[in-house]
Amino acid sequence: MEAKLDFDRIERRAKARKRAFTAADYVFLTLWALMVLFPFYWMVLTSVKTYGSYNSEYIPRFFTLEPTAQNYLDAFTAVPLGRYFFNTIVFTVVTTGLMLLVIIPAAFAFARLEFKGKQIAFTLFLSLMMIPNELVVITNYVTITNWHMRNTFQGLILPSVTSVFYIYLLKENFEQIPDELYKAAKVDGTTDFEYLIRVMIPISKPTLVTITILKVIECWNSYIWPRLITDNPQYFLVSNGIQEIRENGFGRENIPAMMAAVVVISVPLIVLFLIFHKKIMAGVSRGGIKG
Amino acid sequence: MKVVLDHLTKRFPSRTKKGDDVIAVNDFCFEIPDGKLIGLLGPSGCGKSTTLNLICGLEPPTDGKIFFGEDDVTRLPPENRGVGLVFQNYALYPHLTVQENILFPLQNLKGENKLSKQDMLEKAMQAARLVQIEGLMERKPSELSGGQQQRVAIARALVKMPKVLLLDEPLSNLDARLRLQTREEIRRIQQETGITTIFVTHDQDEAMSISDMIVVMKDGIVQQIGAPQDVYDNPTNLFVATFLGTPPINVFDAKIKNGEICIGDRAVMPAPGIRDQDAVLGIRPEGFILDQNGPLEMKLNRVEVMGRDTSVVSTHPASRNAQVRSIISARNQVDKNAETVRFSLIPDKVKVFSVKGENAALWAGSLESGRAHEEE
Amino acid sequence: MKKNDLKAWLYLLPAILFLGIFMVYPLFDVLVYSLEEGYNSASQSYHGVGLYNYAYVLRDPYFLQAVRNTFLLVIITVPLSTGIALLISLGLNAIKPLRNLFQTIYFLPYVTNTLAVGLVFMILFKKTAYTDGLVNLMIQWFGGQSVDFIDGPYWAKMFVLCFYTIWVVMPFKVLILTSALASVNPEYYSAAKMDAAPRWRVFTKITLPMISPMIFYLVITGFIGAFKAYSDAIALFGTDLNAAGMNTIVGYVYDMLYGSSGGYPSFASAAALILFAIVLTITCINLLISKKHVHY
Numbered sequence: 001m002e003a004k005l006d007f008d009r010i011e012r013r014a015k016a017r018k019r020a021f022t023a024a025d026y027v028f029l030t031l032w033a034l035m036v037l038f039p040f041y042w043m044v045l046t047s048v049k050t051y052g053s054y055n056s057e058y059i060p061r062f063f064t065l066e067p068t069a070q071n072y073l074d075a076f077t078a079v080p081l082g083r084y085f086f087n088t089i090v091f092t093v094v095t096t097g098l099m100l101l102v103i104i105p106a107a108f109a110f111a112r113l114e115f116k117g118k119q120i121a122f123t124l125f126l127s128l129m130m131i132p133n134e135l136v137v138i139t140n141y142v143t144i145t146n147w148h149m150r151n152t153f154q155g156l157i158l159p160s161v162t163s164v165f166y167i168y169l170l171k172e173n174f175e176q177i178p179d180e181l182y183k184a185a186k187v188d189g190t191t192d193f194e195y196l197i198r199v200m201i202p203i204s205k206p207t208l209v210t211i212t213i214l215k216v217i218e219c220w221n222s223y224i225w226p227r228l229i230t231d232n233p234q235y236f237l238v239s240n241g242i243q244e245i246r247e248n249g250f251g252r253e254n255i256p257a258m259m260a261a262v263v264v265i266s267v268p269l270i271v272l273f274l275i276f277h278k279k280i281m282a283g284v285s286r287g288g289i290k291g
Numbered sequence: 292m293k294v295v296l297d298h299l300t301k302r303f304p305s306r307t308k309k310g311d312d313v314i315a316v317n318d319f320c321f322e323i324p325d326g327k328l329i330g331l332l333g334p335s336g337c338g339k340s341t342t343l344n345l346i347c348g349l350e351p352p353t354d355g356k357i358f359f360g361e362d363d364v365t366r367l368p369p370e371n372r373g374v375g376l377v378f379q380n381y382a383l384y385p386h387l388t389v390q391e392n393i394l395f396p397l398q399n400l401k402g403e404n405k406l407s408k409q410d411m412l413e414k415a416m417q418a419a420r421l422v423q424i425e426g427l428m429e430r431k432p433s434e435l436s437g438g439q440q441q442r443v444a445i446a447r448a449l450v451k452m453p454k455v456l457l458l459d460e461p462l463s464n465l466d467a468r469l470r471l472q473t474r475e476e477i478r479r480i481q482q483e484t485g486i487t488t489i490f491v492t493h494d495q496d497e498a499m500s501i502s503d504m505i506v507v508m509k510d511g512i513v514q515q516i517g518a519p520q521d522v523y524d525n526p527t528n529l530f531v532a533t534f535l536g537t538p539p540i541n542v543f544d545a546k547i548k549n550g551e552i553c554i555g556d557r558a559v560m561p562a563p564g565i566r567d568q569d570a571v572l573g574i575r576p577e578g579f580i581l582d583q584n585g586p587l588e589m590k591l592n593r594v595e596v597m598g599r600d601t602s603v604v605s606t607h608p609a610s611r612n613a614q615v616r617s618i619i620s621a622r623n624q625v626d627k628n629a630e631t632v633r634f635s636l637i638p639d640k641v642k643v644f645s646v647k648g649e650n651a652a653l654w655a656g657s658l659e660s661g662r663a664h665e666e667e
Numbered sequence: 668m669k670k671n672d673l674k675a676w677l678y679l680l681p682a683i684l685f686l687g688i689f690m691v692y693p694l695f696d697v698l699v700y701s702l703e704e705g706y707n708s709a710s711q712s713y714h715g716v717g718l719y720n721y722a723y724v725l726r727d728p729y730f731l732q733a734v735r736n737t738f739l740l741v742i743i744t745v746p747l748s749t750g751i752a753l754l755i756s757l758g759l760n761a762i763k764p765l766r767n768l769f770q771t772i773y774f775l776p777y778v779t780n781t782l783a784v785g786l787v788f789m790i791l792f793k794k795t796a797y798t799d800g801l802v803n804l805m806i807q808w809f810g811g812q813s814v815d816f817i818d819g820p821y822w823a824k825m826f827v828l829c830f831y832t833i834w835v836v837m838p839f840k841v842l843i844l845t846s847a848l849a850s851v852n853p854e855y856y857s858a859a860k861m862d863a864a865p866r867w868r869v870f871t872k873i874t875l876p877m878i879s880p881m882i883f884y885l886v887i888t889g890f891i892g893a894f895k896a897y898s899d900a901i902a903l904f905g906t907d908l909n910a911a912g913m914n915t916i917v918g919y920v921y922d923m924l925y926g927s928s929g930g931y932p933s934f935a936s937a938a939a940l941i942l943f944a945i946v947l948t949i950t951c952i953n954l955l956i957s958k959k960h961v962h963y
Contacts, residue, residue, distance in 0.1 A: 007362065007364070007371075010368070011366045011367055014368045014371075021761075022761070022762065025761050025762060026765075028755075028758050029758050029762070029769050032755055032773065033769055033772045036837075037772060037775070039784055040784075042787055043784070043787045046787075055797045056797075057797075058798050059798070060800075060804065101681070102682050102685060103682065105678040105679070105682075106681070108678055109675045109678035113671070113674070113675040114671070114675075115671060115674075121679070128690055131690060132891075132895065134917055134939050135940070136690055136694060136697065137920075137924075137939075138693070138696075138700065138932055138935050138936050138939060139693030139697055139700070140693055141924055141925065142696075143689075158685075158689070162682055162685040162690075164686070164690075167682060192674070217778055221779075221780045221781060221782075223782055223898045223901070224897065224921065227921075228921065228924065238783070239780060239781075240782075242780070242786065243782055243905075243906060246786060246905065247905060259786070262783040262784070262786055265783050266779050266780055269780070270775070273774075273778040277774065281774055284839065284842060285842050349861075368860075369860050369861055370860055370861070370862075371863070374861065376858070376861045378854050382852065382854035384855060386877070386879075395859075395872070396861075396862035396864075398868075399865065401865075447858075451862070
């Protein structure tokens with residue numbers, strides 16, 4: 001009987017400890033979730049407070065009973081937010097599109113074609129992955145200036161249309177397509193180019209979608225290059241646009257309107273993320289790239 | 292340590308919302324005697340691995356109880372049960388050396404059980420010697436062959452002197468030659484330590500060759516428990532009969548008429564004491580005798596000479612298998628060009644099963660013992 | 668050259684062209700710039716070759732301030748963010764219900780515009796004539812003294828910068844560590860359970876060694892990323908980081924290149940190369956350490 005009692009105690013203790021641990025775990029995870037979400041909540045909340053009520057709250061309130069859309073109107077009328085938005089969309093779409101046009105043939109050549117100097121060329125490509133952006137930005141700035149492309153879309157776009165990393169990622173993916181398919185296509189008289197378009201690209205679509213999404217995020221959030229290459233607000237993107245709004249924005253410190261602008265430029269990516277969150281997270285963890 | 296499974300049941304909730312629960316283990320009752328080697332045998336998905344997980348405590352049973360000796364351990368967490376488990380893929384910690392792997396369980400001991408460093412090393416060495424890997428102590432698992440990894444895993448499970456040793460498919464990752472050698476090894480280790488050992492396998496050869504007792508399972512239900520030869524000779528139903536033995540037993544549709552077993556219209560063997568009915572007949576490949584005047588006539592397909600034995604492959608309209616395979620001594624001369632071949636049967640090797648339900652055995656074939664089961 | 672070879676190079680041509688102009692050429696050019704003394708960007712002339720640019724940069728108090736800020740940022744945020752990320756991932760790994768929801772929430776900062784959300788952090792921490800800001804309010808709840816985190820003392824500004832940096836880098840680290848933890852074969856945990864290993868021992872003896880390659884990977888990329896900190900600081904303190912005393916090395920490079928203090932590509936190049944040398948050295952040290960400690 002003694003032994004039995006002992007077993008009961010062991011069992012009860014193990015259960016209680018497990019329960020306490022799980023509870024503490026959930027509390028901890030919830031706290032961090034709040035930490036992550038709170039800035040988003042605060043930004044939306046502030047953006048619907050009126051200018052007057054925001055500035056009269058010495059102690060900020062955690063909710064508002066009279067939400068207003070006025071700040072959103074201001075964001076689009078008092079500052080050229082619409083313009084920044086449009087520029088960013090153009091920049092993002094064109095850059096991403098051009099990048100795909102550049103990296104797909106390159107990845108194809110490395111993955112599928114046999115040619116002299118392939119090994120050396122690929123090694124050189126890989127070594128370029130280690131080059132930090134900061135080193136090359138200086139010369140690119142001078143180059144674009146010399147080409148008189150400051151404050152143009154060309155100047156914004158051209159330096160960002162290649163990515164060694166994405167070529168590498170795509171090449172790895174292309175190589176996983178079995179050789180037999182290529183041989184079968186050759187027997188059927190398909191040219192390399194047709195094979196690329198009709199077989200490899202459709203098969204690699206998941207990877208291409210991932211690359212596209214990641215590049216879109218990168219473009220949407222890029223700040224350093226647009227700031228260097230544009231000083232005419234006509235060509236600002238959202239990142240340097242929001243900075244411009246902050247520094248010379250609404251004529252006075254209009255924080256609710258500023259937050260409205262912040263909400264507007266954050267929403268597209270958040271929507272994109274909510275739709276594709278599985279793909280994006282899988283892509284980032286596979287690519288192992290840092291934002 | 293005696294292990295008692297008392298009406299042990301494990302139900303898993305269905306994956307789909309509306310589907311029924313999956314019953315992985317259904318009402319398993321068995322008293323495993325102390326110091327025996329038990330083989331849990333069955334096709335994949337029969338619940339044998341789940342049974343193992345229930346015994347070691349990695350999963351809680353839905354119903355029923357487990358006793359180690361007199362102690363009810365049903366709801367005890369695995370770390371307090373004192374069992375050793377060898378995983379199918381060994382689960383050796385890849386970053387630790389062989390010695391560190393074997394020491395690992397000892398270093399977890401607490402309180403009065405705590406050992407000094409010297410004692411631990413001593414015990415680890417003993418375990419290593421038992422499985423004959425004492426020369427590999429400084430290696431990492433990745434530097435070992437599959438068989439050596441297996442031994443390390445066994446040593447790790449044995450080092451804390453478990454009350455019960457459990458092995459999950461211990462031989463499935465080894466190549467054929469190593470498999471034979473390792474199963475002898477498991478037998479030897481079990482006998483040297485005297486620890487009650489249960490191992491799971493889907494390979495009947497493996498289970499038959501080294502176990503003191505085997506448990507045959509199917510769809511979560513225990514079909515038969517007994518000594519290997521006993522189960523082979525007296526299978527309780529058609530499933531057990533077909534599952535044990537290579538080549539497998541030959542199955543025929545048959546009839547019992549006037550105390551005789553008939554295949555087609557021919558009476559092939561007397562079967563006293565069974566009332567007239569349709570039946571399923573199982574004939575072990577070694578149950579055929581080449582006989583010019585034998586009652587069973589079959590169409591000859593081909594003859595395969597295998598040295599010691601000759602395998603005669605033939606067909607018969609009443610056979611449930613596409614081919615009937617019989618194994619006869621190589622001394623017999625078989626005319627390879629003959630159209631037909633005739634056999635008489637060895638009564639011991641013929642099993643009669645009911646056509647209904649689980650095809651329970653009606654008559655185990657042995658005339659002398661007269662083990663005629665009456666139909667319920 | 669064979670026809671096939673030519674065709675292959677044709678496929679590569681666009682990539683080679685772009686990389687050549689915007690990556691390979693600049694690499695050599697930046698070296699040249701850094702050695703040209705007294706370069707004038709208007710006349711594109713210089714009056715000597717040597718190490719003067721490096722000497723100038725290394726004596727520039729703004730650069731030294733930037734180096735100090737960057738090192739502080741690196742030393743504080745890399746271990747802290749990796750540690751917290753490990754805790755969070757372990758927490759995530761231990762639960763089943765709500766796990767996906769938490770994971771998705773935690774990843775959210777990854778897709779947000781650093782500049783934009785930085786503004787939210789600024790208003791949370793800033794003290795103005797109208798309000799002390801939410802963070803200060805909370806400090807007062809607990810009986811503390813309010814501080815201006817954006818225009819106030821150095822430690823307060825550094826605190827906000829580190830806080831925001833950690834908030835921004837956490838999604839990536841949590842994601843990587845969660846998938847590393849998930850990929851540890853569960854049999855190891857079952858085995859440890861059978862061996863009665865206590866929770867802490869399972870963590871130090873099994874979990875940690877198993878995911879150590881990923882932890883080192885995160886530390887290395889974390890160092891590289893933190894040394895390149897720039898836009899987080901801009902978001903919090905505005906474009907004139909030198910005035911705020913919160914400049915970073917990368918910020919110094921761009922300030923030298925462009926803006927009110929710009930027009931000195933030579934100094935910028937020298938500073939960028941110094942940064943590159945620092946990052947390279949630290950990465951090499953990291954790799955050496957990881958070779959010693961990551962088994963298998």
